[in-house]
Amino acid sequence: MSNLSFWRIKRFADSIPEIMDLQREINRLFSSVTQTAADFPAINVWEKDNGLVVTTELPGMDPDKINVTVNGNVLTISGTSEPEPLKEGEVYLRQERESGSFQRNFELPYQVDAQKIEARYERGILQITLPRAEEDLPKKIKINA
Amino acid sequence: MADKDIQKAQNTAVTEKIRNVKTFVPRVDIYETKDAIYLIADMPGVDAGTVDVEVEKNILTIYGRVENGKPADHKLVFSEYEVGDYERAFSLPEEIDQEKIKATVKHGVLRLELPKAEKVKPRKITIHAEK
Numbered sequence: 238m239s240n241l242s243f244w245r246i247k248r249f250a251d252s253i254p255e256i257m258d259l260q261r262e263i264n265r266l267f268s269s270v271t272q273t274a275a276d277f278p279a280i281n282v283w284e285k286d287n288g289l290v291v292t293t294e295l296p297g298m299d300p301d302k303i304n305v306t307v308n309g310n311v312l313t314i315s316g317t318s319e320p321e322p323l324k325e326g327e328v329y330l331r332q333e334r335e336s337g338s339f340q341r342n343f344e345l346p347y348q349v350d351a352q353k354i355e356a357r358y359e360r361g362i363l364q365i366t367l368p369r370a371e372e373d374l375p376k377k378i379k380i381n382a
Numbered sequence: 383m384a385d386k387d388i389q390k391a392q393n394t395a396v397t398e399k400i401r402n403v404k405t406f407v408p409r410v411d412i413y414e415t416k417d418a419i420y421l422i423a424d425m426p427g428v429d430a431g432t433v434d435v436e437v438e439k440n441i442l443t444i445y446g447r448v449e450n451g452k453p454a455d456h457k458l459v460f461s462e463y464e465v466g467d468y469e470r471a472f473s474l475p476e477e478i479d480q481e482k483i484k485a486t487v488k489h490g491v492l493r494l495e496l497p498k499a500e501k502v503k504p505r506k507i508t509i510h511a512e513k
Contacts, residue, residue: 261461277388279463283456290453294426294463297491321422323413333409334424361426361490362451 277339278314288368289345296361297334305356305365310348312367315340348373389463396469404466408446408492419478419496425468426490427451433492435485442483443471444492 283290293314295303303316320336323329348370355366390406399405408423425433427448434445446468452458474480479499486493 276462279388280460281458281463282460283453284459285453285456289459290456292451292453294490296424296426297422297489321411321413321420324415327413327415329411329413330419331410331412334411334422335409358489360429361424364453 276341277335278341280314280341280343287374288349288366291343291365291367293341293363294361295358295363298358298361300358303356303358303363305354305363307345307349307351307354307367310345312343312345312365313340314343314363314365392466393469399467403448403450404464405469406464406466407470408444408468410470417498419475419498421472421492421494421496423468423470423492423494424490425487425492427465428468428487428490428492430487433485433487435483435492435494437474437480437483440474440476440478440480441471442474442494442496443469444494445469446492 278293278295280291280293283292291312291314295316295318298316298318302318303314306313306315315338317338318336345367349367350370353368357364357366390409393405393407396405408425410424411420411422413420421442423444425444425446425448428446432447432449436443436445448465448467451465474496477498478496482497484495484497
């Protein structure tokens with residue numbers, strides 16, 4: 238009997254990553270109720286000790302038409318995508334892709350070093366690297382005995 | 383941008399992958415010209431090496447495989463979209479010349495040119511009167 242419960246505990250531990258995923262999805266489900274055009278494009282934010290990485294899916298854009306700016310701790314991603322230039326007599330049988338202009342503002346959790354921000358656009362994915370500002374890094378306080 | 387749902391739709395009809403990833407339905411535009419049908423699919427995260435286009439009988443299937451896109455040694459702290467593969471199938475009209483389909487990928491967008499075949503000659507069927 239004790240053997241059985243041991244296995245149960247082990248299997249529960251194994252499933253923790255899945256439970257975390259589930260939690261994230263439930264959160265998304267509820268937050269997406271209020272998602273509107275103002276929340277386009279959807280972003281993912283990744284963190285490391287000394288900075289953030291923001292990724293977003295923007296397929297088929299002209300890299301020159303994507304603008305990334307940081308003002309204080311607000312990151313702004315904006316841009317325009319052109320619809321296909323159709324000629325006279327050509328008709329859409331289906332039109333599901335988005336085109337037009339968009340702007341997304343996102344508040345960052347801390348000040349970033351505006352000089353060191355890098356943005357890359359590859360395979361339709363925009364990746365912005367935002368290093369944390371030097372003066373904003375947590376300071377270690379020396380404890381005197 | 384329009385008020386469409388900004389989330390990608392999951393393709394629940396496909397067979398599950400060996401890799402633990404979700405499969406999404408890429409959004410497509412299809413338009414028709416005099417000589418061809420053009421299909422444009424949004425598949426962010428794919429390039430020429432990770433897209434497959436297959437035609438079997440008259441079913442055209444597009445696949446895209448996407449690596450998890452996780453920046454090295456970073457932790458996901460806020461997530462609004464998911465990353466996964468793409469798959470979608472269309473039945474082609476008879477008039478498409480399947481040998482001459484052309485495909486290109488740029489900035490995560492797959493573009494297919496499906497040329498129409500030379501005019502199929504009308505076939506006259508002779509009707510025999512029963513004796």
